Amino acid sequence: MNIRCFQRNFSAAFPPLVPLQLPSPMETHLWYILPDEVKNSALLNQYSELLSPCERESVSRMRGDQLKKRALLARALVRTTIARYQTNCQMNPRSLRFRKNLYGKPEVEWRNEDNFNPPPLHFNISHTSAMIACGVTVNVPIGIDIEEKQRRTKNNIIAFAQRYFSPYEVKVLTAISDPEVQRQEFIKLWTLKEAYVKALGKGFSAVPFKTFTIRFRDTTMRNFHPPESSVSEESDIVVESSEDPTDPANNWRCALLEVAGSHYGAICMEKDRIAGENAPPKLTVWKTVPFVEDVCVSGTDAVLVLGGIIEQ
């Protein structure tokens, strides 16, 4: 019995997920859940049924209901997101298997069976207490990181940056006199650096934060809210490796977003040489409550491009 592909009968309780085409090369799909909008305990139980026993156990080990719910929704989001993409047939989110690569980055473990070509799908997740996000690409690795706009650090920002960021980044932050703006730019930088490291997938020790610099191509970092068009032309985001300054790590594209008015989100993906470097990468964003509602929010106020050349 082919248990991986169920047509519609894996569970009478679940409406089928609306199937989707895989993103095209140089396109990112971003899915996010707002945990506060998911309160129905019957729905949460249904999500729980999607998880592997191991995942359920991990969820139960989280301290307190909020963390348990967050962990549950994160797994449910990953499973349902990947299961949406049409490959040979409708996939059962429950039967997906995951593993970690050599460095601990989660990936799908596609089972090697006849007539099944694993889709060249990459994903990465990130969560805060108020949002869980999952980014999806094809062919190339992706890293995402989200952070609440209001996030405060316990440590002094410049002290933190001096300890962990590159000298150039410290300079940029130090030059910002308004403490609130400085804090915001710090958080944006943090998410971008995290997204890059997660995209590389080799663990944090392989690419310590100090060894690379995130640079906005126009030399000052600033908010850039594009007017009518959603292509931000001015501020490209570049990653420079201190180990090899001659090669500006041009293999990686970064974009910075404001999501749902409450979060900064950074996306980093490898450039797809075959797809061509000139086409601006595309982004499509959905707010979802799996099995209940998917809303495409690209091009609305829910998704503002703050940096990086990306088109909604």
Place this chain on the structure above:
Amino acid sequence: MASSAGISLKLSPLSTSFKQNQVPGICNVNSVRFPSLGMQPGSMRLRVSCAAKPETLEKVCGIVRKQLALPEDSSVNGESKFAALGADSLDTVEIVMGLEEEFGISVEEDSAQHIATVQDAADLIEKLVEQKSA
């Protein structure tokens, strides 16, 4: 706190006896081998050979509690996993920075990556403090 007390009870006789024998650098037993010694440190688990003092563990718990804004009555002990307490990567890095300041040590990214529990952090601190004073 029962489980962490259990760990300390098991370990302190070992560390006491090492001290009595005046074996130098014994807390570095993870990285240095003494095959000629009767006790074979290499065969022990890393954590056993570098038991954090209870005061160290307590300080770490305090720093973690503060960073994660956990209520006073929430139970944080050696076995607590950072992830299970709700620490994200920014929290973890801030905790490491707080530990560096508190103990006057420097934690490499390599070591920081493998810290999963509060006990791991305390043990690492103990090791780094020892290395510093050695």
